[in-house]
Amino acid sequence: MSFLVPCPNCGRRSVYEFRFGGEVKQVPALDAPPALWQEYRFNRTNAAGVQTEWWFHRSGCRQWLQAVRNTITNEVLETYLPGDKH
Amino acid sequence: MKFHFQDKLIEAKDGDTIAAALYRDGRRIFSRSFKYHRPRGLLCVSGKCPNCLMNVDGIPNVRTCITPVRDDMKVKPQNAFPSLESDLLSITQRFDWLMPVGWYYKTFTHPAMWHAAEPTIRRVAGLGEVLTSEPKEYEHAWMHADTAVVGGGWAGIQAALEAAKDGGQVVVIDDQPALGGQARYRKRGGEIPVDPIRQLQALPNVQILHDSYCFGLYEGNLLGVLQRDPHPGAAERLIHLRTQQTTVATGTYETPLLFPNNDLPGVMLSTGVLRLLHLYGVRAGKRAVIVGPSALSEEVSVDLHEAGMDVAAIVSPEELVSVSGSGAVKGVQTKAGDFECDLVVVCGPRVPDAGLISQAGGKLTWCGVKGAFVPSGFADHASVVGDAAGGELAGFATPLPSSKRAFVCFCSDVSSQDLCDGIAEGFDHIETLKRYTTATMGPCQGRMCQLSAIGVCARETGRSMAETGVTTSRPPNPGVTLGALAGSSHHPIRRTPMHYAHEKLGAVWMDMSDWKRPRYYRTQSASTEKDCVLEEYRAVREGVGIIDVSTLGKLDLRGADCGRLLDKVYTHRFSDLRPGRVRYALMCDEGGIILDDGTISRLSEERYFVTTTSGNLDFVHQWLDWYLAGSSSDVHIVNVTAGYGAMNVAGPKSRDVLGKLTSLDLSSAAFPYMACREAVVAGISVIMLRIGFVGETGWEIHCPAESSEALWEALLEAGREFKIRTFGVEAQRLLRLEKRHVIVGVDTDALTNPYEADMGWAVKIEKPEFVGKATLSRAAKDLSRERLIGFVLGGPGLPQDGAAIVVDGQLAGRVTSSRHSPAQQTAVGLGWVKASQAQDGATIDVRVDGKLVQAKVTMQPFYDPEGGRLRQ
Numbered sequence: 001m002s003f004l005v006p007c008p009n010c011g012r013r014s015v016y017e018f019r020f021g022g023e024v025k026q027v028p029a030l031d032a033p034p035a036l037w038q039e040y041r042f043n044r045t046n047a048a049g050v051q052t053e054w055w056f057h058r059s060g061c062r063q064w065l066q067a068v069r070n071t072i073t074n075e076v077l078e079t080y081l082p083g084d085k086h
Numbered sequence: 087m088k089f090h091f092q093d094k095l096i097e098a099k100d101g102d103t104i105a106a107a108l109y110r111d112g113r114r115i116f117s118r119s120f121k122y123h124r125p126r127g128l129l130c131v132s133g134k135c136p137n138c139l140m141n142v143d144g145i146p147n148v149r150t151c152i153t154p155v156r157d158d159m160k161v162k163p164q165n166a167f168p169s170l171e172s173d174l175l176s177i178t179q180r181f182d183w184l185m186p187v188g189w190y191y192k193t194f195t196h197p198a199m200w201h202a203a204e205p206t207i208r209r210v211a212g213l214g215e216v217l218t219s220e221p222k223e224y225e226h227a228w229m230h231a232d233t234a235v236v237g238g239g240w241a242g243i244q245a246a247l248e249a250a251k252d253g254g255q256v257v258v259i260d261d262q263p264a265l266g267g268q269a270r271y272r273k274r275g276g277e278i279p280v281d282p283i284r285q286l287q288a289l290p291n292v293q294i295l296h297d298s299y300c301f302g303l304y305e306g307n308l309l310g311v312l313q314r315d316p317h318p319g320a321a322e323r324l325i326h327l328r329t330q331q332t333t334v335a336t337g338t339y340e341t342p343l344l345f346p347n348n349d350l351p352g353v354m355l356s357t358g359v360l361r362l363l364h365l366y367g368v369r370a371g372k373r374a375v376i377v378g379p380s381a382l383s384e385e386v387s388v389d390l391h392e393a394g395m396d397v398a399a400i401v402s403p404e405e406l407v408s409v410s411g412s413g414a415v416k417g418v419q420t421k422a423g424d425f426e427c428d429l430v431v432v433c434g435p436r437v438p439d440a441g442l443i444s445q446a447g448g449k450l451t452w453c454g455v456k457g458a459f460v461p462s463g464f465a466d467h468a469s470v471v472g473d474a475a476g477g478e479l480a481g482f483a484t485p486l487p488s489s490k491r492a493f494v495c496f497c498s499d500v501s502s503q504d505l506c507d508g509i510a511e512g513f514d515h516i517e518t519l520k521r522y523t524t525a526t527m528g529p530c531q532g533r534m535c536q537l538s539a540i541g542v543c544a545r546e547t548g549r550s551m552a553e554t555g556v557t558t559s560r561p562p563n564p565g566v567t568l569g570a571l572a573g574s575s576h577h578p579i580r581r582t583p584m585h586y587a588h589e590k591l592g593a594v595w596m597d598m599s600d601w602k603r604p605r606y607y608r609t610q611s612a613s614t615e616k617d618c619v620l621e622e623y624r625a626v627r628e629g630v631g632i633i634d635v636s637t638l639g640k641l642d643l644r645g646a647d648c649g650r651l652l653d654k655v656y657t658h659r660f661s662d663l664r665p666g667r668v669r670y671a672l673m674c675d676e677g678g679i680i681l682d683d684g685t686i687s688r689l690s691e692e693r694y695f696v697t698t699t700s701g702n703l704d705f706v707h708q709w710l711d712w713y714l715a716g717s718s719s720d721v722h723i724v725n726v727t728a729g730y731g732a733m734n735v736a737g738p739k740s741r742d743v744l745g746k747l748t749s750l751d752l753s754s755a756a757f758p759y760m761a762c763r764e765a766v767v768a769g770i771s772v773i774m775l776r777i778g779f780v781g782e783t784g785w786e787i788h789c790p791a792e793s794s795e796a797l798w799e800a801l802l803e804a805g806r807e808f809k810i811r812t813f814g815v816e817a818q819r820l821l822r823l824e825k826r827h828v829i830v831g832v833d834t835d836a837l838t839n840p841y842e843a844d845m846g847w848a849v850k851i852e853k854p855e856f857v858g859k860a861t862l863s864r865a866a867k868d869l870s871r872e873r874l875i876g877f878v879l880g881g882p883g884l885p886q887d888g889a890a891i892v893v894d895g896q897l898a899g900r901v902t903s904s905r906h907s908p909a910q911q912t913a914v915g916l917g918w919v920k921a922s923q924a925q926d927g928a929t930i931d932v933r934v935d936g937k938l939v940q941a942k943v944t945m946q947p948f949y950d951p952e953g954g955r956l957r958q
Contacts, residue, residue: 004306030859058704064712074305082716083716
């Protein structure tokens, strides 16, 4: 694994500068049934293809960002700061 | 220059490699083969075959034919006893019938058989000995370029000049000490392109890496480059080279022909003979027989004649029957007659060196006209030029006799007969044949053997070369030393601002993540750790002690929405915390599992001071940031961990000590337990928290790192009359255990929620929303699983961390922390048991030194259960 992640603040950087933060997903409502919370906490979609993920630029701007990545080719199609695109 | 080989001092000329100097000195046997211990001599003289591997200055498996001689280096042969000339283990080749292909799989059908044979096999087979010491330094470097050109021959030079035209940054990687490629040793392969080389060297945007090879082309166009001897301080440098475009100009390499005894010392590839002659001025023999197609043979023959060597005959591969000799070539048998000679020059088939291309997603496809697998279908960012692309190959068919002595794989002694046997046993796919026979899997990574292996497989299975296909090339190729991959052995250490003061006080250090912390302090009155810790304990309980807690994570939060963020992320409520007050802070995840703990102090309306455990700071900071991400909350978090030192002054006399250094009213009325103040102590601005991890009156004082040592010294000076004592982590752990304070990650694990850890008081479940509320609301009602309990041991001894807790002869739980408690006069500890057994006064058994000792459960602290001393 040695792909590049285009950080919105710092530009293209080695993936080793980042911490992976998991898939972007919806937090269940407080009164959601336990099964839904379990799903949220323990299960991953693990898509073979394009998915949106959290990444933290640990050795750079130290900001959380979201990346749209193809998990098959490791091509990062797009990155943005959370809130910039909703 | 001189170097040591075994017990001999060998002279070397300027520019010599180790192998060239040894050859000039008369050495013909350079190694013994992996399995049969057959003598092996120089073959490729280009670092591609396994025949010249030796131990150089303690490093095993060094390719001596491309390693320049350094003065005084120590070179030793490998895998030979007692010497290369007479290796006793060469007897193994007489028993080759005992070791057919797949021998390991067929023989060792039970683990016991393998265990019995393993020591012998390890002694007999194999390569060099693994280095246990670490005499060499390795380093890593990072480079960026627009274009990387791999290969410094004619094609590489042209490609580099072309790429440099537009001013882009170009890096040329050449495995030779000088540019020129095969023109350097093939006098009839074209002149060395002197002018283009000068032009290239003069360009400011071109960097040339000599003696370097590219071992892998990875995702994101990252090239792994290994540079030998980058400077006297390092043996090797691993360069992470990131480029936009990679041009592969690695040319071709020559591979051996198959005939009986094709591995005898004296059988050499033609390029090897020419390299020895033209690069090092060494004649490979006196009288040679040249084997190969006529065009190539003629060229070599002229060179040998000019160098004054006899050419006994030029033989086509089809005519050759075998080579004879024992330990060295004596003669050649051909269909046209026998010839005496001491050198057999093999003009073997050329193979494009295109492994990098297949790593970049390209394919190698068979080209019948060229008689080679040539690269095709590249990725956008990689291209191939020159001979590596199959440029000037003139393919020729070579005979592939099946013989036990016609070696396909020189690395692990696999003959063409072995391949036939493997195919007969059903391993008729090139990939399974590779794995079954281990051909192409040795140190040469298939360079010498892949083409012949495919040829034999194709012939035996009746398939074409194209149908048979190539095995997959994976990085690293060529191999890389583990030292180079590991890089520098530098290990970062974090020291607190008072580090050198501790050193003077006799601190005995312990490592906590990257930090160095005093475990305890050695004094004149106490010599053993136990005595020292006990003295430190007594000072805190009866007088006053001071401990460096600078390793705590410290976050400074400012803004109008801090309270709201902390309410969300921590289980307690912080928006209603009054300025000047401190609260214990517990952090859980969405599953209600405890992640971290610390304290949160509200210094003013819009400023909070958060501490975390030493090892979790980065995590907590990122966790807080994640909950802020994308919101417009007015919160600014600054990590002040390195900027602030911290110390805890604790004990009944701590107020007396501090009182000498500050005008602040320290009485419990003015500065009660769980209060915080910004103050001046010994002229230094500090944040003071009145908290008590160790269970006594005490203050945790945070101050700028640059003043921390001064404050530490001032407190020691002021405390001298009260016999203040510095205490370390070990005493602190004992003191906190008596107070039943948990350490997150020691007494809790990845399944612990606050209710089970008996810290439900730290969860404000009625808060409308916080991380973990959904799960904790249910956990609060269901305490049927496990509970954290305290226990007081009824007998002598001290349970180890992790010791079993037994109830009614059944395993019921485990100990997480245990120490001998001076307050209880026996061992006390924390542990997990089934919820039904977590009753005050219940009896459990704890395993101590292999025996069960009775203990009493308590849900109360072991010392000062009412907490009166904290509030004094």
